[in-house]
Amino acid sequence: MPPFDDVTVLVPTYNEAETIGQVVADFREAGFDDVLVVDGGSDDDSPEIADSEGARVVIQSGSGKGQAVREGIREYVDREHVLMLDGDATYSVDDAEAMLEPLRAGDAEHVIGNRFADLREGAMTRFNQFGNRLINRGFAFVHGRSYDDILSGYRAFTRESFLRMTLSADGFGIETEMAVECAKRGIDTAVVPITYHPRPSGSDTNLRPIRDGGIIFLELYRRAKTNNPLFYFGSLGVLSTVSGLVIAAYVGIEWITRGISHEVMAVVSGFGIIVGVQLLMFGVLADLVLSLHRDTLQKIDEETGPE
Structure with a gap:
């Protein structure tokens, strides 16, 4: 031992x-x-x-x-x-x-x-x-x-x-x-x-x-x-976008079939879609920055590591 x-x-x-x-x-x-x-x-x-x-x-x-x-x-x-x-x-x-x-x-x-x-x-x-x-x-x-x-x-x-x-x-x-x-x-x-x-x-x-x-x-x-910003922001973005699309579908169906307009819900729908798309874009950019950061750190480690 x-x-x-x-x-x-x-x-x-x-x-x-x-x-x-x-x-x-x-x-x-x-x-x-x-x-x-x-x-x-x-x-x-x-x-x-x-x-x-x-x-x-x-x-x-x-x-x-x-x-x-x-x-x-x-x-x-x-x-x-x-x-x-x-x-x-x-x-x-x-x-x-x-x-x-x-x-x-x-x-x-x-x-x-x-x-x-x-x-x-x-x-x-x-x-x-x-x-x-x-x-x-x-x-x-x-x-x-x-x-x-x-x-x-x-x-x-x-x-x-x-x-x-x-x-x-x-x-x-x-x-x-x-x-x-x-x-x-x-x-x-x-x-x-x-x-x-x-x-x-x-x-x-x-x-x-x-x-x-x-x-x-x-x-x-x-x-x-x-550690995985694409997943973090992407999941929030997908949730917001899908919620906005569901509300938009409901507003559209109500207007076409019953002639009822839901202005407030339409605004909420548009807001959800816009925010969701922006979060998805931010997730992609953040993931790109993280990848570049890791590559930079790896190069630094290789340059400063033991010869």
């Missing part, structure tokens, strides 16, 4: 008293000497239990998983590699070496653990499985990359690559943001198969599928503005 003195294990927690002790103990026994638990102000004994098992425990200044991850890495991590996972005992320390291997081999800067490679019975409801796969397909369509499981909480990455990301999500949207930033900034990303276990009995999830799923979808769409 290789030494892990270049790795900080980051575990954001909130009310994980039933599981956090075992998680910390497993990684400490496996040779990880720096386990950082960032607690979000738990109402139970999560911080005390983690501390008793040998973890460094800090209480985050804000709230939410995303804020905990950003604060933990920027203020309390100084090692080259970060291994991030949830404190609910659904991820296994047995997969840790496989997660870190692409980083150490120089094949990737960011590694995502694919839970669907070995999804144990009861680990995820059918509804959540459907939602996860839908989000992954949406991500691949919008951002042009397939990472298999962008919502996975088991990640390994270099601290330097994390600091290059622009992240703002405070909650569970942090994984989505990280995946988008990897695609946007060309961060070499590897996907590693892992085992995903069901939560132990007595441990309650902090995830709310409907609410958090909606937040993730909105985050995917919002981030498309700078």
Whole structure:
């Protein structure tokens, strides 16, 4: 087993008293000497239990998983590699070496653990499985990359690559943001198969599928503005144009068949069509600018890279 003195294990927690002790103990026994638990102000004994098992425990200044991850890495991590996972005992320390291997081999800067490679019975409801796969397909369509499981909480990455990301999500949207930033900034990303276990009995999830799923979808769409502007502005343009055409058809039919004129609706129809066409044009131009920007950055990298 290789030494892990270049790795900080980051575990954001909130009310994980039933599981956090075992998680910390497993990684400490496996040779990880720096386990950082960032607690979000738990109402139970999560911080005390983690501390008793040998973890460094800090209480985050804000709230939410995303804020905990950003604060933990920027203020309390100084090692080259970060291994991030949830404190609910659904991820296994047995997969840790496989997660870190692409980083150490120089094949990737960011590694995502694919839970669907070995999804144990009861680990995820059918509804959540459907939602996860839908989000992954949406991500691949919008951002042009397939990472298999962008919502996975088991990640390994270099601290330097994390600091290059622009992240703002405070909650569970942090994984989505990280995946988008990897695609946007060309961060070499590897996907590693892992085992995903069901939560132990007595441990309650902090995830709310409907609410958090909606937040993730909105985050995917919002981030498309700078990574795929043609899709972002084009979809709005198509929606506005089609709405205007539908209203125009209704106004025309009413005028022809019943002799009733709808002046206000006609104005709204014209406005919708004009705005929609302008958004489509803006999307095309923005996509062109983005392509030129990426080409310029690639040329700069080639000119300034190692000879």
